[in-house]
Amino acid sequence: MSYLPALSGGLVRLERWASRALVILFVGLIVTNVAMRYLAGKPIVYAEELAAILLVWLTLVAVSISIRDKAQIGVTLLVDRLPRVAQPWIDALVWALIAGMLAILLNAGIGWVRSPAVEFEQIITTGWPKAPFFYIFPIFCATALIHVLGHLAESIGKLTGRLA
Template sequence: MSLFGTLSDVLVQLERWASRGLVVLFVGLIAVNVAMRYLAGRPLVFAEELAAILLVWLTLVAVSISIRDKAQIGVTLLLNMLPRRVQMWVDLQIWALIAIMLALLLQAGLGWVTSPSVGFEQVITTGWAKAPFFWIFPIFCLTALVHVLAHLSTAVAVLRGASA
């Protein structure tokens, strides 16, 4: 197994635990807010905004996991009609393109979250800085990139094995 494969395996375990924790926090926050609204007549002012932030974090962690597990929808009708060797080359090219896109998004995301303008943004209901919450985007890009590089290294190894 490649370095990226091992790193991807470790990373996906952390992501699975993080997603479980985020689900518990999200559901707990909504349940507490519903209880406060109907039992006490005083909902938590920040609950909806914080729930939206948690949902974004949960979504991006889940997408990274789905990239690792190759769980996205794919249209393979044409691809399945090609010879096996051509399919392997296409697979390699697709993983390479995704890696390039994620690397560019990571670079842009780091520039965004470290820009001075982001430092001024605040969560409306609490006054907290939004910058720490925005870090999920470059974190997602990095974790997804590790998973894609693991798939890319596997595709290279398979192609090398097929040509040997």
Template sequence: MPSRPLTWLSRASRRLAALEQALCSLLIVAFGALLIANVFARYVLNSPLYFANELAVYILIWMAFLAVSIAIHHDQHVRLTMLVGLLPAPAQRACYWLTELLCVAMLAVMLWYAIGWLRSPSVTYDIAITLDWPKWHFYLIVPIFCATSLFHLIARLPDRSRTVFSLPSDEE
């Protein structure tokens, strides 16, 4: 079957996923460097970096959210397909579209509430104890994740509807 050209949304989604991958790789390096520096400071200099544990947690949280967004781009997120696989092809397609649209709706609602949460005074004035930085910088990953995942989902729907989930008569 000849491959069809990607839509501009698909190309933008690929570029966004590449950016997310690069940021995730940078965070992995930063995480490793932070842990090595902390071990060196603790055991060689006898003066540990008091902020290292808190910053490491935030780095891991950012990496996890970015990794899930990348998985959504590649359509590799977790699914339970055992029962759906027993259905006839039209019902499988309907289940696919239902779950994709449900994910789009859930991410849109999460994005709406995440933005409201970030704008609330309880987050605005919350300070990371050992870093003495406002926590809202670290919490930005929640709306970023929702927005990028939403974009990845919306970008792949037209391509998926033409390829994997086409009717058998469309393939001739």
């Protein structure tokens, strides 16, 4: 299981580059659309819809990064009052529960994106199918699951006396 933290570390580097690219695309699209609207009088028709899609992608990539960095808000009031011996067990249990939840969401997300209902959805302004853009949800679930499994492996390593 020691490969999971290393895999998570490699994945987060890729996610950081993807998030940078998405920010550049998002800002570039908005600035270009504003320029086209006010300088040329002809805004890009699909810009708002594409910007919304980019923003959703950026958000989910950023959430996955924050899970890897343990930057999520945590309420530890109860856990901090437990004996020191119990705290690592609670940590491992929480990571295991999150992993289970993400596995369920990944399975449901794949089923949703492949469903016939999604096949018919189109981006209004371009007529492109929405399904390829919706794949960010299962991608997010998979990347977040890898990060959580990395944290779980580290927690188990601490419990067994080995660093994962």
